[in-house]
Amino acid sequence: MRRVAWRQPSSSGAEGAPYRYLAVRIIDQAFRDLASPAGSPEGPESAREFLAGTSMLYHWCEVADLNPECLVARARKLMASSDRFSAPAVIVEGKDLCQHVTHK
Numbered sequence: 001m002r003r004v005a006w007r008q009p010s011s012s013g014a015e016g017a018p019y020r021y022l023a024v025r026i027i028d029q030a031f032r033d034l035a036s037p038a039g040s041p042e043g044p045e046s047a048r049e050f051l052a053g054t055s056m057l058y059h060w061c062e063v064a065d066l067n068p069e070c071l072v073a074r075a076r077k078l079m080a081s082s083d084r085f086s087a088p089a090v091i092v093e094g095k096d097l098c099q100h101v102t103h104k
Contacts, residue, residue, distance in 0.1 A: 001025035012070035020063060020064050031078070051067065051072065052076075057071070066099055
């Protein structure tokens with residue numbers, strides 16, 4: 001199995017915008033799956049595992065330019081909540097409290 005080399009996120013330029021959008025949608029869908037009572041039983045469990053801080057979450061957060069620790073904390077808080085929540089978009093067009101502030 002080949003190792004994936006980490007590199008600077010390409011989302012800062014116009015050519016990276018589609019990848020950033022995809023990454024944000026993947027993370028957003030995981031939050032929706034976490035909250036969804038409908039669908040397959042594997043959906044919420046898979047979302048729980050992903051949002052607990054897997055390497056793939058960290059990868060997509062880097063592409064989306066989001067702070068993975070903030071998203072993991074948010075997911076833990078939502079999972080700890082005993083009642084289901086009805087969340088509109090958890091991340092809307094990348095404008096989220098978990099965005100990285102600067103890259104230098």
